[in-house]
Amino acid sequence: MRSDSNHSAYVRYHEGDPRIPIVSLAACRTRDEARKRELAQAIDKVCRERGYFQVEDHGVSEDVLKAAQGAVLDFFDLPLHEKMAIHIAHSPYHRGYVPAGGETAYGSTIRDIKEAFDMALELDLADPDVQAGKFFHGPNAWPDAQPLLQPTLSRLYREWVAMCGNISELFAIGLGLPNTYFAERTTKPLAQLRAARYPSQPPDDTGGAIGCGEHTDYGIVTVIWQMDSEGLEVCDPQGNWIRVPRIPNTFTCLLGDVTGMWTNDHWRATPHRVLNVSGEMRHSLNFFFDPDYDCVVEPLPPFVTAAKPALYQPTTMGAHLIQSFDGVFEYRKQAASAEAMA
Template identity: 35%
Template sequence: MTTIPVIDISALSSPDRADWAGVIQQIDHACREIGFLAITGHGISKQQLDAMFDLSKRFFEQPMDAKRAMEIANSSNHRGWGSHGAEQLDPSKPTDWKETFDMALDVHPEHPVVAACPELYGPNQYGDMPGFQQQMNQHYGLLLSVAKKMLAAMALALNLEETFFTRWFDSEHVTVLRLIHYPPRPADQPVAEDAMAAGAHTDYGCITLLAQDAVGGLEVQGNDGNWISAPPIDGALVVNIGDLMQRWTNDAYRSTAHRVRNLAPGKHRYSMPFFVEPQFDTPVSCIDTCLAEGEQAKYPPITSGEWILSRFAATYAYRQKTA
């Protein structure tokens, strides 16, 4: 395999589940073999994606003071702008060369779920850019609809009820829409040959939907340990399996390491991952249909919130300082 498979999922919009069969088989195969795929026919227009990349560019071009007013380190629930060096995905490498913006469901501070898990729920920080909050929330809703289709297809592929995964996304889930800007490295600073714009890592949640611009640089680790390019496909979304799904499926579906390589001098890269993460108290333990006769579960039961917070603590400098 020289790149990730591309699957047209338009059949998942059919009300007749019989029409889903071929797509479900393709998704299941990709999840088991590499844990990465690109999807077309998802229903989000290229014009919408282009508008979001334009929004992202304008957001990151704001003055530094405007972005610092939304700093993620000042958010109890991990929402807002993250500066260069805030995140280190690969602990063996220098901090990642990027800036980010994270948003999720806006939850009022007095909502009971905030009291239950204040580290993952609460208000977003949007800043003062006109139209930014509205456009982010609209796109969040579009992506969530695609994610639920994918999760329903995966449940059916695993011989489960169609709502096995999606039921944990009916209300207080912690799915995050992130904007990422990878700026060029300063020309006068030497860069190690193996330095990454984003270090090798796996994602924490169930699945991730990723829109990437035309610059490229995303690489996926294959079964043999070699790195495979996942080049941009116009209008497509990249989908990958996260750690929670791997735990749920006892490694049947693979949470695959991926990274972003250094970019050519002078290039700005933008991407938008959508981290599909269930409500904080979702119990994640081995699915019976993923156990062969005599096979044991490889992971102890855990809640989604416990897992995600453990990964935040290992990845973000500001959380380590707090600890």
């Protein structure tokens, strides 16, 4: 049985909504292994009970965040034809611009009204995995009209990779796995950074327009920075929708599908959605920390018992990502439909 006695030393709760845990990551960057283990145990409790949390003392530079925010705002303000020049359908590597209506959440008939820009690990054409044709491996697609987007988002990408490496080590410790369990499975991660812009929608209207429909993300952990307006909502284990406040100097972390698979839903993936009813345009930066393409994902022995048999069949991260993207991105649905008709 893990001890929760030091929980309050690492976790506080939002004054306006005690359902929002805020975790300090300061201890994960020290060499004090006892403090790191206590922090990991506190995160285990939060993940078991909530499936989401805010992080503070995360170590990401304020200068990097300000530069990324400015570049993202400038990108979305470009004329539509300049953004469409790097439409994600033009990229064999699933990189570039996603216009409004380019995605639909699983089980929904309403296309998201957001627009987005997606980038991932920058790989040149000589890379062996690019040569092998592995999905989602290749160079990014950058807009000629906004040259600052590449250096600013690339730097933030590197900082979030490092931060998520720290978080995933804490996950491993909290779950009773070897410290390096996730590090060994994220040597060339399918990690993606997404900038998104959400028009305001009518209050309480989820029937005709939605910023982003209800879904879970695909990997280990998702990081969300609500840059200017609230709108993110998470669903707790009891089925209640909770609006996530914007808390200065924090990011929201959500558990992804493969974490739920590995732990046999001991930690569950976090359903979430975006409803922007602010009356203003909303922007966010999001980071999806996913394992390597060939990483095998299946319920681990410590979480499979006679009382709770394995809930998931073995798969790989690459196969899971392809199946997921095929179900939500309109350009991939259209390509599959055209193939079927050929």
